[in-house]
Amino acid sequence: MSDTIRVVVVDDHPVFRMGIAGLFHSLDGLDLVGQADGPAQAREVVDADVDVVLMDLDLAGESGVLLTRELVAAYPDLKILVVTMHEDDVSVLAAMRAGARGYLLKSAAPEQLERAVRSVALGDLIMGQGVAERALSYVASAPTGSGRGPRPFPELTDRELEVLDLVARGMGNAAIARALTLSEKTVRNHVSNLLTKLEVRDRAGAVAAARDAGLGTGS
Structure with a gap:
């Protein structure tokens, strides 16, 4: 990986994508190289040169979890950071099972998102506040x-x-x-x-x- 982290955002809300683009424009070392509103566009813009994908779980009726699994299988070095409104333990566990390396809520502060992107790019596993506890609670209670x-x-x-x-x-x-x-x-x-x-x-x-x-x- 070069000094610049190449990022793609996959989200069906254009306002959110615009916000991410504005944030990344102001940050050194983070380059937003592509945007997608769903799986079809994601397959076109994600390649082996992309370091991190910001992934929503709901993509206009399609599954971000399934897309996460597909992209990780295609590009084993790719890091997926889920950024979503879903904070239930089942969604967290499904995303991590699919290969995501991080999970943040869309309510996270910009500096939290920046840190998470840089961390998962380095191979760290990142979960937002409270998310890890919910995932552990689900695992503990599952049959x-x-x-x-x-x-x-x-x-x-x-x-x-x-x-x-x-x-x-x-x-x-x-x-x-x-x-x-x-x-x-x-x-x-x-x-x-x-x-x-x-x-x-x-x-x-x-x-x-x-x-x-x-x-x-x-x-």
Whole structure:
């Protein structure tokens, strides 16, 4: 990496992109080399010379999590810094699973964003205030199949158990798909399978069974 950090911003809000452009224009050593409003444009402007991508999670109905995974797979040295309005623990975990190296809220101060960009460019892992605690809380409360007690619902696969936990948290299929970086069709299939295995008629029955077993109680 050269002394200048080459950055691309991927966000479907033009006002936010303009704000980033104005900020970077005033900073030494940071060069905004491209902007994109979604995955299609991102694929055109991101290449091996880009050091950091600022990534929103909602891109006009498309998934920033899936795009993060795609770009990291294509460019292993690329660093993704998520900058989003979503502060829920599931979104944080999904982004980090996809390969993001940092996670900030859009409410972060300009100097925080600058520090985060420089840090992730160097390979550091950066999370905004409170975000790390939420991610750790989610990991601690997610079903793992280990621990002192027996694994709940042994008839379910690990993925089905994970989906059930998110269903019990009140999440819809689209949110679960984003959290687990799956397609909505795959999530629907998992939900259908777990309903059959649990011998419940509907989603409400699955939620009741899951909560009776201690699932869906995380923050």
